[in-house]
Amino acid sequence: MRAIARRAFDLGLVDAAQYRTDTIQLVKTGQAKVERYDERVAVEEPELLRAALSWLSSRDRIVLHRLLSNLGMIPALFARLTGERMPTLSHNVVPLGTAKPL
Numbered sequence: 001m002r003a004i005a006r007r008a009f010d011l012g013l014v015d016a017a018q019y020r021t022d023t024i025q026l027v028k029t030g031q032a033k034v035e036r037y038d039e040r041v042a043v044e045e046p047e048l049l050r051a052a053l054s055w056l057s058s059r060d061r062i063v064l065h066r067l068l069s070n071l072g073m074i075p076a077l078f079a080r081l082t083g084e085r086m087p088t089l090s091h092n093v094v095p096l097g098t099a100k101p102l
Contacts, residue, residue, distance in 0.1 A: 001035055002026055046082075053084050061087045 002023065009019040026032045056063050064086060068078055075086045 001031060049082060050084065053082060057087045 005014070005019055005022040008014045009016070014022070053064065068075065079085055
């Protein structure tokens with residue numbers, strides 16, 4: 001509700017006084033942080049992200065490893081952010097950034 005009130009204000013659909021009234025009402029009713037009926041709304045799953053990761057993995061198994069290396073991200077953080085595991089590589093392939101110097 002707070003985001004909707006802010007967006008309405010930004011679009012000029014409500015004036016500053018109405019926006020302030022809306023914000024005060026949300027605070028008074030305890031809905032500034034947790035809104036009524038939040039527990040009834042299902043959390044959305046990131047379909048597009050999951051589809052993009054699947055597509056990348058199916059084309060070239062090492063591409064996600066390259067992407068993480070370029071971003072400086074470790075596989076554990078990737079898994080935590082996306083809920084997806086890194087694809088396993090063949091035993092003779094070493095991801096970038098993990099090779100030991102000769």
